Amino acid sequence: MRSVAEVKKKVDYLLSEVEKVVVGQQEMIKQVIIALLTNSNVLVEGYPGLAKTMTVKTIGSLMDLKFSRIQGTPDLMPSDITGTYIIEDRSGKREFKFQPGPLFANIVLMDEINRATPKTQSALLEAMQEKQVTVGNSTFKLDEPFFVLATQNPIEQEGTYPLPEAQQDRFLFKVKISYPTNEEEYNIVERFTTGSTIPHLRPVIRKEELVDLQDLVRKVPISNDLKKEVIRIINNTRNKKDLIEYGASPRASIGLVLAAKARALIEGRSFVNKDDIEKMAYPILRHRIILSFEAEKNNMTTDDVIKLVLK
Amino acid sequence: MTRIKDALSELRNTIIVIELFTNLLNAVLIFLALVFFSSLLKINTLYSLVVSVVFFVVYSAIRISNFNYYYIEQKFPHLSDELRAAADNMDESNWLVEVLHLDVITKLKLVIVSRFLDFKNIIYKMFAISVVSISVILIAYSGVSLPDFHLVLPKIIELPKLAIGALGGGEAAIIRGEGNESIYGNRSIAYLKPVEIKININQVSSETDPAKTSKAEQKDFKSGSPEDIQASPDASYEEDIPKENRKIVKNYFDELSR
Numbered sequence: 001m002r003s004v005a006e007v008k009k010k011v012d013y014l015l016s017e018v019e020k021v022v023v024g025q026q027e028m029i030k031q032v033i034i035a036l037l038t039n040s041n042v043l044v045e046g047y048p049g050l051a052k053t054m055t056v057k058t059i060g061s062l063m064d065l066k067f068s069r070i071q072g073t074p075d076l077m078p079s080d081i082t083g084t085y086i087i088e089d090r091s092g093k094r095e096f097k098f099q100p101g102p103l104f105a106n107i108v109l110m111d112e113i114n115r116a117t118p119k120t121q122s123a124l125l126e127a128m129q130e131k132q133v134t135v136g137n138s139t140f141k142l143d144e145p146f147f148v149l150a151t152q153n154p155i156e157q158e159g160t161y162p163l164p165e166a167q168q169d170r171f172l173f174k175v176k177i178s179y180p181t182n183e184e185e186y187n188i189v190e191r192f193t194t195g196s197t198i199p200h201l202r203p204v205i206r207k208e209e210l211v212d213l214q215d216l217v218r219k220v221p222i223s224n225d226l227k228k229e230v231i232r233i234i235n236n237t238r239n240k241k242d243l244i245e246y247g248a249s250p251r252a253s254i255g256l257v258l259a260a261k262a263r264a265l266i267e268g269r270s271f272v273n274k275d276d277i278e279k280m281a282y283p284i285l286r287h288r289i290i291l292s293f294e295a296e297k298n299n300m301t302t303d304d305v306i307k308l309v310l311k
Numbered sequence: 312m313t314r315i316k317d318a319l320s321e322l323r324n325t326i327i328v329i330e331l332f333t334n335l336l337n338a339v340l341i342f343l344a345l346v347f348f349s350s351l352l353k354i355n356t357l358y359s360l361v362v363s364v365v366f367f368v369v370y371s372a373i374r375i376s377n378f379n380y381y382y383i384e385q386k387f388p389h390l391s392d393e394l395r396a397a398a399d400n401m402d403e404s405n406w407l408v409e410v411l412h413l414d415v416i417t418k419l420k421l422v423i424v425s426r427f428l429d430f431k432n433i434i435y436k437m438f439a440i441s442v443v444s445i446s447v448i449l450i451a452y453s454g455v456s457l458p459d460f461h462l463v464l465p466k467i468i469e470l471p472k473l474a475i476g477a478l479g480g481g482e483a484a485i486i487r488g489e490g491n492e493s494i495y496g497n498r499s500i501a502y503l504k505p506v507e508i509k510i511n512i513n514q515v516s517s518e519t520d521p522a523k524t525s526k527a528e529q530k531d532f533k534s535g536s537p538e539d540i541q542a543s544p545d546a547s548y549e550e551d552i553p554k555e556n557r558k559i560v561k562n563y564f565d566e567l568s569r
Contacts, residue, residue: 002406219405223395225381270411271396 007213008268014062014204021058021201022051023191024184028177029055030266031283032149036063036210037217037262040172040255041128041148043113043163043287048153050177056109056149063210064203065106065145070124072116074159078123082133083140098135103127106145106207113150114160124148125167145210165246165290172255174287213265220261222272230256230277236309237285243295243305248288256284282306315412318419319398323378329427330374336436338367343443350450351457386426390418 011033018029028044032055035042044052053069060067070081083101087094102108103124110116110124127133128148133140150171152163168174180188205213230253238247260276267276286302295305345359380394397415400408450456552560 004407004410216407219403219407221396221400221403221408221411223392224399225379225395226392270407270414271393273392 004265004268004270007216007265010205010209011266014059017062017201017204018055018058020199022055023187024180025051025055025177028052028175029059031173031175032056032059033266034259034262034280035172036145036147037213037265038172038255038258039145039147039214040258041150041170043150043152043168043171043174044177045152045154045174046177047155047179050179052149052151052177053109053111056107058201060107061201062204063106064206065147065210066143067107067109068102068105069109069111070102072110072112072114072120074115074117076116076120078120079135081120082123082127082135084135098138098140100140101133103133104140104142106143106147108146108148110148110150112153112160114152114162116161118161121161121163121167124150125170128170145207145214165288168287169249169251171287172259173283175283176286217258217262217265220264220270220272222257222261226260226272226274226277227257229274230260233277233281233309237289240305240309241292243292243300243308245290245292248285252284252288256280259284278310281310285309314416315397316401318416319380319394319401322383322419322422325424326383326427327375327378329424330378331371333429333433334367334371334374336433336440337370338363340436340440340443341366343440343447347443347447347450350447353456383422387418387422389421390415393418 014033015026015029022029032042036059046052057067057069059065070076079101081101081103083099083104085096086099088097113121113124116124123133127142127146131142131144131146133142179185234248234250234253234256236247237244237252240247256277257272259280260272263276263280264270264272282303285306289302289305291300291302291305342359342363345362346356348354349356349359380398384391384394393411393415397408397411400411
């Protein structure tokens with residue numbers, strides 16, 4: 001792709017194809033695509049039945065990427081997701097053979113990550129960060145691109161292992177999805193109760209094209225003033241002690257710049273503007289700041305505080 | 312890449328020239344205002360020139376060093392964020408940056424230089440310069456100046472004493488003085504500081520009006536001295552001064568010069 005218009009056209013076509021399967025949730029879909037383009041991961045918080053699995057599965061098939069799903073349960077072991085050595089009997093000879101786990105895919109959906117034990121969470125997070133898996137003495141590199149979409153249920157917190165803040169920091173975005181509007185829900189009911197089948201989707205973006213797009217995102221120009229603006233915003237999260245107990249780390253600065261670049265590209269621009277920074281600040285900072293007692297006492301949400309930080 | 316560099320360089324130079332012009336107007340206004348006050352206070356005009364030149368140089372240097380393309384983006388929103396991104400990534404070489412540079416070059420054609428000139432502000436400054444210039448000329452022509460306060464102040468302080476003296480003892484009481492005051496008067500008034508006084512003749516203020524001059528009139532003069540002129544001894548030579556006062560009169564100027 002040698003023009004920004006071409007990139008935009010491709011992404012718009014991808015979005016329109018996803019819309020054929022998933023009704024609504026435009027913002028979540030866009031943010032998942034942005035996370036894919038920045039080679040990062042997403043944490044989605046939403047109630048059950050809001051098309052999280054369907055979205056990721058659809059995007060995976062439209063991008064010709066291998067998809068796997070892991071259901072977080074308390075008895076899930078690290079080897080269940082990374083893979084393990086099994087004894088294989090080959091022509092009378094027994095030998096150990098590595099059986100890759102569900103992590104060996106391009107898009108991994110980890111449902112209810114907070115139900116998995118901390119040990120299993122760590123194994124997943126190592127894969128997310130290092131793009132590799134260690135089993136015993138051997139290290140196995142994961143296929144590129146590698147993307148994890150983890151989900152959390154905001155209710156039913158009993159018997160869960162909430163992700164510590166340091167681990168949440170490894171996700172680029174925390175996306176909050178809400179219920180569909182009445183009109184959207186009508187369309188959902190219409191689509192899934194009248195016997196019509198989900199259309200067969202053909203890949204829109206090949207794996208190699210996605211890797212090229214990921215390289216291209218890093219080359220999108222951004223002015224020095226906007227980079228300073230990003231640092232100012234992140235610093236604000238550390239200085240507003242009356243509202244924020246703990247601010248964001250430099251990972252947030254890196255993530256915000258990359259996300260803004262990706263957003264600029266999918267919007268058809270060859271440069272980053274202030275609007276990109278402001279729009280991306282919310283999903284970037286939501287899971288990276290801890291509100292103070294003062295803020296919680298005043299019934300302020302994280303988004304309310306982020307709005308003040310952006311001023 | 313050269314094209315974008317040239318375009319941005321040309322834009323920057325144009326803005327700097329406009330900035331220098333605006334600063335020059337400010338410097339001229341400051342100079343004239345300082346000349347106005349210098350004329351009133353009898354201070355050398357050279358100081359005004361030095362101050363205004365320093366202001367022009369320093370302020371221009373600060374404005375040029377703080378130059379930012381954000382100023383241009385504010386005037387032309389269609390270039391918002393784009394101009395700075397292009398300027399800060401001039402040395403990058405990838406097709407995205409090339410697309411951005413081409414886009415900026417196209418949009419720069421829509422930049423009108425006159426939008427950077429605040430005509431209202433310039434007109435106000437020109438008006439102020441005219442008013443101050445006329446004031447300076449009027450002061451110079453009329454020779455008006457503020458009085459020297461360090462000389463006037465003691466007189467102002469003595470005014471109440473003079474008033475009380477005039478009400479109480481009359482003129483004799485003032486002449487006699489009180490306490491340790493010398494019969495010759497206040498020494499400080501007679502004392503001249505060892506300071507070189509420069510007296511400038513105001514050449515503009517003159518009672519001579521060349522336009523009204525004319526040839527000298529021809530007059531007849533009588534020969535000899537006038538009849539009513541005669542020598543006679545002055546009355547002061549026959550004045551009978553008491554003996555005790557003769558010493559005072561004789562030594563008056565000696566006492567003053569001490």
